[in-house]
Amino acid sequence: xxxxxxxxxxxxxxxxxxxxxxxxxxxxxxxxxxxxxxxxxxxxxxxxxxxxxxxxxxxxxxxxxxxxxxxxxxxxxxxxxxxxxxxxxxxxxxxxxxxxxxxxxxxxxxxxxxxxxxxxxxxxxxxxxxxxxxxxxxxxxxxxxxxxxxxxxxxxxxxxxxxxxxxxxxxxxxxxxxxxxxxxxxxxxxxxxxxxxxxxxxxxxxxxxxxxxxxxxxxxxxxxxxxxxxxxxxxxxxxxxxxxxxxxxxxxxxxxxxxxxxxxxxxxxxxxxxxxxxxxxxxxxxxxxxxxxxxxxxxxxxxxxxxxxxxxxxxxxxxxxxxxxxxxxxx
Numbered sequence: 001x002x003x004x005x006x007x008x009x010x011x012x013x014x015x016x017x018x019x020x021x022x023x024x025x026x027x028x029x030x031x032x033x034x035x036x037x038x039x040x041x042x043x044x045x046x047x048x049x050x051x052x053x054x055x056x057x058x059x060x061x062x063x064x065x066x067x068x069x070x071x072x073x074x075x076x077x078x079x080x081x082x083x084x085x086x087x088x089x090x091x092x093x094x095x096x097x098x099x100x101x102x103x104x105x106x107x108x109x110x111x112x113x114x115x116x117x118x119x120x121x122x123x124x125x126x127x128x129x130x131x132x133x134x135x136x137x138x139x140x141x142x143x144x145x146x147x148x149x150x151x152x153x154x155x156x157x158x159x160x161x162x163x164x165x166x167x168x169x170x171x172x173x174x175x176x177x178x179x180x181x182x183x184x185x186x187x188x189x190x191x192x193x194x195x196x197x198x199x200x201x202x203x204x205x206x207x208x209x210x211x212x213x214x215x216x217x218x219x220x221x222x223x224x225x226x227x228x229x230x231x232x233x234x235x236x237x238x239x240x241x242x243x244x245x246x247x248x249x250x251x252x253x254x255x256x257x258x259x260x261x262x263x264x265x266x267x268x269x270x271x272x273x274x275x276x277x278x279x280x281x282x283x284x285x286x287x288x289x290x291x292x293x294x295x296x297x298x299x300x301x302x303x304x305x306x307x308x309x310x311x312x313x314x315x316x317x318x319x320x321x322x323x324x325x326x327x328x329x330x331x
Contacts, residue, residue: 008036059087059297060109060117062102064094064126068214069269070187070239070284074120074142077290085294090114102129110134116297118142119150124184140297142289145186151300153292153316157187160282160318161194164236164264167280167320171262172329173234175204179222179246181214181238191238191266212238216245223249226261233261233329240265240272240281247275247325258327268321278323288316 005015010033017025018033025033059082063075075091082089090112092105102119109117116138121127130141130149141152168176178195181188192209199206210225212218219242226232227250237243243265250257257263257277265272268283 003040004033004036007040008033056113056115057087058112058114059089059294060106060112060114061089061091062094062105062109062117062119062121063091064097064120068239069241069267070286071120071122073284073286074289077286077288078118078120078142078293079290080287081290081294084291085298087115087294097123098125099129099132102126103132103134106133106137106139110137116140116301118293118297119144121148122185122187124186127186138297138300140293140300142293143187151296153289153296155284155289155318156315157190157318158194158197159315160266160284161191161236162198163318163320164266164282165195165198167322168234168236168262168264168326169198169202169204171234171326173262174329175199175207176234176236177207177210177226177232179210179212179219179235179237179242181212181242183211185214188238195236212242214239214241216241216248218242219245220249222246224253226250227253227255234263234326235261236264236266238266240267240269240279243279243281243325244271244275247279258325259330262326262329264326272321273323275325277325280323280326281321283319283321285316285318292316 002012005012010029014025014029015033018030061075061078063071066072079089090109092108094101094105106117118140119130120142121130122143127144127148130144133139139150141148141150143154144150144152165176176195176199178192180192196206210222212222219237223246226235235246237246243263246263247257250261255261263279265279265281268281272279272281
């Protein structure tokens with residue numbers, strides 16, 4: 001840093017201000033310092049920076065072993081946001097999502113000296129563990145439900161279900177069937193709530209819920225069952241993988257999508273636009289979830305340790321992506 005200061009003709013403190021994005025640096029001075037940094041190939045010493053700031057510049061993340069698109073994309077969004085903020089990431093992946101496993105993971109991260117922890121907690125068992133974290137650990141939860149014990153960030157799952165169901169009702173369908181995710185997932189429960197509320201508000205009949213496990217196979221099984229029920233014209237699948245299985249089952253039964261039955265999924269996986277037909281679905285902005293999680297954690301770290309009352313940000317709004325798997329009700 002001394003070499004940078006000498007080449008730019010400024011003080012050591014001015015170089016430090018530029019590196020820390022301090023607004024009280026004249027633009028010309030900032031440009032001169034940045035040129036000197038580039039010319040010398042200067043890189044900051046993260047360990048020295050941590051000694052000065054008393055922060056490790058490492059963020060802990062508790063996730064779980066899954067290939068499901070939503071949780072995996074949430075983790076990726078958090079990693080991207082951490083890099084932008086200048087943080088490294090230490091991840092603990094759980095094989096079992098229960099209270100003991102979550103607490104063990106947070107203790108491991110606390111022992112590593114991370115500045116704070118983000119816990120991806122979409123299941124009831126994980127959310128329940130948030131009430132008993134190590135003392136002094138600064139933590140934020142993601143998808144932990146309305147009654148989270150921690151400041152939290154989440155996509156508005158209820159609103160996402162409303163978008164899907166309203167779209168189908170506006171196309172003239174008298175009601176909408178639902179293939180839900182597992183009952184211990186908070187997201188699945190919220191999507192069921194949004195589905196039911198929207199049908200009730202429209203005065204439509206609420207069919208029985210068909211429960212899957214997020215897999216295409218469970219969507220396929222539900223599709224076979226639905227194909228045997230007379231009068232089904234619209235289905236809202238709790239995620240795109242189950243919608244994929246549903247489309248296969250309907251095809252095998254000679255039921256045309258969207259001519260006979262309209263289908264809406266949830267998540268907008270990369271393959272959704274390449275299905276036959278391309279899938280209408282609800283998109284979640286996982287990068288925004290990562291940005292808000294990181295911003296919330298940094299706000300907590302910067303606030304007074306004895307009075308951390310940083311407001312939880314509003315829920316991330318999902319969007320409906322219209323494709324060719326939905327159409328007006330025949331007749």
